[in-house]
Amino acid sequence: MRSAVDELISPHPLGERMPSVYTDDDFTQRFTRALDEVIAPVFTVLDCFAAYLDPRLAPADFVDWLAGWVALDLDESWSAAQRRELVARAVHLHRFRGTRRGLAEHVWLLTGGRVDIADSGGTSVSTRPEGPIPGSSPAHVLIRIRVPNPEAVDRARITAAVRRMVPAHVATTIEVTT
Template sequence: MVQSRSTPSVSVQLTPMRIPEAVPKAGLAFATGETIDITASDLLLHPGEPSEMMVQIQNLEPHPLQLNLQIEGEFPTEWCQIGGMEGNEIAPGESMDAVLYFHVPATFFEDQQAIIPDSKERLKLDLRCLISIHINIGSERQYIQQEEFSLYIRPYSNYMNFLPVLYREVDFIGRLMKILELAYQPVIDSFNVMWANLDPLTAPRALLPFLAHWVAWQSDTIWDLRQQRRLIRRAVELYRWRGTRKGLRLYLHLYTGLPLDEHLANEADKHISITEPFGQPFVIGEAELGTAVLGGGQAFHFVVRLRSPNSHSIHERLIRRIIEQEKPAFSTYELFIENLQE
């Protein structure tokens, strides 16, 4: 049998993890000079962000109590879950803690009731909740003790952090600031990531022709997207070292992806090797017949060797085109492409 009692059997304390700074009609109270106190047990909810309400129950009776905690209110049941309870019995003078986990869907303000002007049921932002504690005393007697609190569903606004505390206490100002944030924040965010639009490695594909024109780099369909981004980004560096061994090696590195091997002292051991076939020059008193070469070898000639784990992926005609573009006009060269797996 369920009864009600004039003196409570338990003491209930509600502790919200997020307390609202403003309540409805606070704007009117601010204008008239009135004060509106927010109940200490009210909970603020932001859609998409979890929040908690701590419930502490203390037994005021001289004997153990069997408890059953239930919650109901103007919200769907899936919004709230009860946890943290260890058993349902409280010893005399002891306390039991429970946690109410609330989670409002992130699309709460995109609900049909919110976006359809002619909707018959308005979207509720202020919800009343009731905690019912069913107390069993003995085998036949049962009492119900109830506690009320409110849920305030509000959109989170970073702009409120820039206002004095006095204005944060006005609910209308909070909603107005959220409207301003939705209107201006996309523009601010676009300025914050403007650097990404000007970097060829992160810029949208549609902007690559503009960036290539900016550095006077001729776009070519023979390059894939990844190679185009790297070449445009380092175009000025390629211009600076054009006609040198370093510039040619850098260009071949950007195309083939082979390492530069700057740590290797011997040029012949590098994946991209550029050598000049100079022999032992003719030095009086040191030259030997058969080894000394008058003039030191072929002038203005160099040898390019590419050592790749997969030489079939390297386009030889494109490599020759790069070399012809980067080398001095009067020089000659030889090209060798070797497969390291063979």
């Protein structure tokens, strides 16, 4: 969490901007110095505001807040680098949400491995309203992740992330191999 910076000097001291009648008044100068201590961090944030909006430069706790702006649900167990990259690419990932490509890119960002996806695919239709749905196999997605060290991949974390990305009725299987 961010906090005040000790000995931060205000770039615009209030005491220097007072009318000349107050420049020699000790109380006014002490009072405005106290206000400068309160206002200096605000100036610092405003001067660096563009950096706060870039997830690669923003403070770590602000990245989580930015994730809410881009409708991204971050898992606290992901590393700071992964969370920053996901927020930075959120708009791009939203374009492909619900697609094989979007799922593959999301899993790749979390694991760094090669991702192959096989799904049952397609759409089922019926010529009669409220008729039986054609086909017999339920929707299923098989995700194969190839990484140098499969033991280093947190399967529970990846499974939870995948479950958030696929429709609720779709069964998923995740295989992590070398």
